[in-house]
Amino acid sequence: MEENQSDMIEARRVLLLVPRVTYRAADFLAAASRLGIEVVIGSDGALPLGVRPVIPVDPYDLPGSIDRIVRSGGPLDAVVAVDTPMLAVAAAVGERIGLPHNPMEAVMATMDKRAQRCRWAATGVPQPAFRVIAAGSDEYAVMSVAAELKFPCVVKALSLSGSQGILRVDHATDVPVAARRIRRVLSEGRGTDIEPLLIEEYVPGLEISIDALLTDGVATVIAVFDKPEMPDGPTFEETMLICPARLSDETLAASVSVAERATRALGLRHGPIHAELRIDPRHGDERPTMLELAARSIGGLCSRALRFAGNTSLEEMVLLNALGVGVTPQQETGTAGIFMLPLERAGVLHAIEGQTEAADVPGITGLSISIPLGETVHPLPEGDRYLGFVFGSGGTPEDVEAALRAARLRLRVVIR
Incomplete structure (x- = not known):
């Protein structure tokens, strides 16, 4: 963080809205601590948040939740929804106390695939x-x-x-x-x-994702991933993500333009967005086509693969943006990658063998298992969790891909 940024956030307070189930709480709390931001927590669950008091909030009771936040939260400079279930609460709080926020109608549209499709159809956004x-x-x-x-x-x-x-x-x-x-x-x-x-x-072609931060409707692109192992169905597990995406300058610019049009059509104005697109090759060229868009940053633990100027994390960028501080989306050199470990069958998770061997693969920078042993698990489309995340970095996308694949092959998952 630059010195002038430190001056701008000194003694600032941020409301972090943390859903009962999320991968993201620890990373946002670590980011706030590193920035020196005072955090107020609102949540609908009992979370391991140390000694921090938690204001009870309920996404299905917006008036009651807002009253509790106003009564107990003290002065606030920004509000950030850590994950999707808290987006409506964040919009309602922002409106009530006069902080930058997205319109409630826009937030609700991001959580309803039909509403997204209808808004994009009305404005000519390319989509299936x-x-x-x-x-x-x-x-x-x-x-x-x-x-x-x-x-x-x-x-x-x-x-x-x-x-x-x-x-x-x-x-x-x-x-x-x-x-x-x-x-x-x-x-x-x-x-x-x-x-x-x-x-x-069904739209064939390479799938990509775009993460950006909005300031009064203007998007600053933070990261673009490609997904070289995205399956063709019948289910659509996201496994490997590589950043920066391997796109021509023309296709990258066209993809960002489509994502910006989709964002405007939904009415989003502030905070992070995560857009997913396919690069449709069926017409003899590469046509970016919108699949979905969320008013949050990239999910799971995927953000841990990203580091920006000054070793800044994506969560720090989100918090700075919420406080009105300009961000510099300059990533560290090289290529970053993630392998999201899908669950391949239903049953009880008994063991995950080979973790040390996987972590020792050259180019692997981290391995995080997110499901405890003994839990009953379900693959997609029934399930809603990944077994864990493998992180890698290297000089080229091919190096990172090879390292992630090698690490995955060393893991032996026992589900009975």
Whole structure:
């Protein structure tokens, strides 16, 4: 952190809104500590946050949550949602006490795939052709909606994220089967399956993600990843991510432009965004196509692979941005990569062997297992967690890819 930045954040207080389940709490708290920012915590769960007091908040009770924050939080200079479930609370708090925030309508649109698609369609943002399967549709109705699109297609739950509740289908007769399976995921996770589903054309090509920070609607790109091992279906586990993305200057500029258009169409103005796109090769050129956009930074522990000027973390960048401090998105030299370890079968996690050997692979900078032994696990599309994360760095993308693959091969996961 530069000296002038330190002066700008001295004695500043930030409300961190931490959901009950998240990978991100520890990294945001570490970032605040390094910056010397005083943190006020709001959460809907009992979290290992040391001796810090926690203000109880409930994303489903915005008026009560805001009242408790105003009553107990003291003076605040910024509010940051650590992860998706707290986005609406952050917007409501920002509006109530006059801090920079995203409009509630924009935040809600980021958490509803149908709303995203409709806003992008109205403004001409490139995206897959799509239809909505109404809640309660019978098998005939489901197949009729699917027949309006070309196969293969992708069926998605509107409200889930992280590749949960997403399945590729190649034939019309597969659509009702996929819809039933996704509705079971909704029922088991949310207690209800009464939700419309989205069906959209499958877009081939390289998948990328773009992270940026918004200041009054102006985006500063922080990182662009490509995903060289993204599967073609039927499920869509994100495994390997490489930064910087291997794109031509023209394709990179076009991708950033599409992501900025998608952001404006949703009405987002402040804070981090994480956009996911496919580079569609079907028309003889490379056409960036929007898949999804979230009003948060990259998920899981993936941000740990990134370091910026002065060894600044992504979470520090988010906090500085929230406080109105300009950020310099200059990454350290070389290539960074992550291998997100998917769960390959359902059962009880008994052992993860070979961790020392994996961590010793040249080019591997870290290994973090995120699920304790003894827990029952489920792969996608039912599951919503990854086994862990392997981090790597090197001089070239090929070096990092090779190191991450070698580390993965040394891990032996026992699920029974």
